[in-house]
Amino acid sequence: MNQFPKRLLVANRGEIARRILLTARKAGIETVVVHHPVDQDLPFVSEADVAVALEAETPVKAYLDQKQIVQIGLWTGAEAVHPGYGFLSENPDFARAVRAAGMCWVGPPPEAIAAMGDKVEARNRVAAAGVPVSGGVGDVLRNAEDAVAEANRIGYPVMVKASGGGGGIGMTVARDDDQLRKAFASARSMSERSFGSDRIFVERFVEAARHIEVQVLGLDDGSILTLGERDCSTQRRHQKLVEETPAPGLNPEVRARLLDAAVVAARSVDYRNAGTVEFLLDTATDEFVFLEMNTRIQVEHPVTELTHGVDIVEQQLSIAWTGTTTPDFAPKPEGHAIEFRLCAEDPVRFFPSPGPIDEWVEPSGPGIRVDSGYRAGLSVTPHFDPMIAKICVSGRDRNEALERARGALDGFLVGPVRTNLPFLRRLLDSPEFIRGSYDTSIVATVTSR
Known part of the structure; x- marks a missing residue:
């Protein structure tokens, strides 16, 4: 074959x-x-x-x-x-x-996509398999008063989420009953418009949290392979801007538990092909809960490729066609990699800012990889997501990756379309990011200075 x-x-x-x-x-x-x-x-x-x-x-x-x-x-x-x-x-x-x-x-079987596509059903499925979730499991909330009752059971603050959603759409933090009632109505309306579903749930909101995800490959023999974890905590409007692997400062014991939990979650839906299991890690307790599973390749897959010496798209094709990986598949985790999403957007408020591209010069050099969709002479239209390129860097360790990142961000020339490059440079120079001691609040921290 x-x-x-x-x-x-x-x-x-x-x-x-x-x-x-x-x-x-x-x-x-x-x-x-x-x-x-x-x-x-x-x-x-x-x-x-x-x-x-x-x-x-x-x-x-x-x-x-x-x-x-x-x-x-x-x-x-x-x-x-x-x-x-x-x-x-x-x-x-x-x-x-x-x-x-x-x-x-x-990609994975349609049944696995459907099972993980509804966040409430996904939480119920993985919880039954033994993976920790936030706030318990159950049915979607029928109305705002049900949401208030659930929030009082698990404790404020809570995050309001669309069960069928993604990309941060409809997600809102509520800190009391009145805020929750308003957030519930808003999230339900937005979810129905965006996803054709008004199913809403709430979960405990962790103030100081890290967003950690695990790359998995499911094979036809039932094996679930893991390719390490990625830290995706740098987000604006609950959408990722920067990802890195390995997650800096992660306790080895916690890492092992995250990888094990990802395998259990994937097995709960008989997963095949590439996927990502996402978790929220409480920085105060090192406890984590399941967030969702993305049943596809991730935007941030390059950092895993750079640190494991694999081609995830190649493995997707091989698994889909033959049921298993290529014969030469032999991941060897080493070094550190970081990805920066270059977006055509206001670097302060992060609103999309489409426009012409007269200049487009990609950086190059050791440990620098750029995955892009544009070139000089084109225009970014308002029809799609504003991401126009991914600037990826790798090194023998995190310090070398950070140094190469500075050169890569400074070396990317694009205009006159506005991009978030100024923010990415500020982020890279922030003490929290340099130390690797950041959580999901880092974008707000950097922009407030």
């Missing part, structure tokens, strides 16, 4: 589409991409063997058109479909449609 499919359709755009195409070319896989006309000049379109334009009312709807994408896959002779992240990557119906059409789905 061949290790990989002969022809792959990439159902995504921008940086992640280019990243998947890179691995496919190295593996000798022919590639197909779909694109909305607004993206026709982006690098990923010209880098594929075949590019097919999508028809839709809006650019976003184009990349969410399951039927059209499956038809293009069949028409172009694609044997497999890789969804990247975002868009349809965690849509179980799309995974089923790809499989029903006779193509290979490069």
Whole structure:
């Protein structure tokens, strides 16, 4: 049996589409991409063997058109479909449609996607397997008074969350009954608009917390492999900006427990392919709770690749096609890596700031890797997430990685579109980040100075 499919359709755009195409070319896989006309000049379109334009009312709807994408896959002779992240990557119906059409789905089974896609059901599932969760388990809350009763049971402050959501949408901290009633109504409305679901739950909010996640690979024989942890605590509006591995200053015993818990969580849904199990770690007690499982490749996967000497996209393709990793798969954890998300946004308020790119010079050198979706002469449109590149650095240890990061951030030249580079530089010079003793409040701390 061949290790990989002969022809792959990439159902995504921008940086992640280019990243998947890179691995496919190295593996000798022919590639197909779909694109909305607004993206026709982006690098990923010209880098594929075949590019097919999508028809839709809006650019976003184009990349969410399951039927059209499956038809293009069949028409172009694609044997497999890789969804990247975002868009349809965690849509179980799309995974089923790809499989029903006779193509290979490069991702976990639809049943695992569905089980982890609803946060309440996911919490119930992993808790039953023995993984700690915040505030206990149960049904979604029917109304604001149910939320108040639950908050008084587990204790304020609490975080209000959309059960079917992601990307920080609808998440609000409430510190008393009145705040919770308002937050519940707001979160329910936003969740219904964004995700087509009004299912809301609350969990205990930890004031000084770290966001730690574990990379897993599930194989067809039931094995769950782990590729270390990543610290994703640097966030604005509950969305990640910087990730690093290994998590600085993490107690080895806590690390071992996190990896074990991730394996248990993945096994609870018979997980296959690449995924990430996310936890919230209380810095005061070193206790952690399950947050969610992302049933796809993560934006921050490069730092794991840099410290383990593996290609996660390659392993995704191999597992999807053969049920197991490539024969030469031999991860060797060493060194330290950090990823900075370069976004077209106001560096103070973090609001999206689309615009033209007249200058685009990527840094290079030892330990520097840039995954990007743009080049000079293009424009960042307002239709999509504002991330335009990922600046990744690695070194023998964290100090060397930090030094290379300074050179990489200073060496990235982009304009006149506004980006968050000024903030990333300030963050890198902050005492908390330099020490590695930060938590999810670090962005607020840096911006308040």
